[in-house]
């Protein structure tokens with residue numbers, strides 16, 4: 001298909017990309033950063049929405065401090081589960097991209113997962129670019145730089 005040759009990401013179409021950005025814009029309005037009792041519910045709803053856009057089953061979401069890897073998050077294919085060490089939209093999007101390409105059996109380069117999460121996140125949160133520092137494609141809060 002000619003569409004596949006021109007698309008930016010191997011695991012999603014340009015239309016799906018637009019719809020995911022739109023979904024994050026709506027999610028942003030629900031004040032995702034504040035601590036609310038139904039915070040996890042909101043995050044799961046968002047995950048459901050973007051899963052529907054790319055037509056995969058919604059991954060489970062686990063937030064836990066000590067993920068068993070030297071990272072911020074992880075996608076566990078065997079459990080179809082995204083694990084985050086804290087609520088982080090950008091990491092969620094990154095791991096979500098892994099879920100898409102694995103479920104769709106597409107061999108996407110790892111860099112694509114960061115390009116995807118960065119593009120979606122900074123399109124919706126352009127001001128965050130000033131408060132985050134890019135370390136090898138991973139965005140960290142400036143205050144945690146060097147830690």
Ligand SMILES: [Zn+2]
Nearest residue numbers: 094098110113
């Ligand atoms: Zn990754």
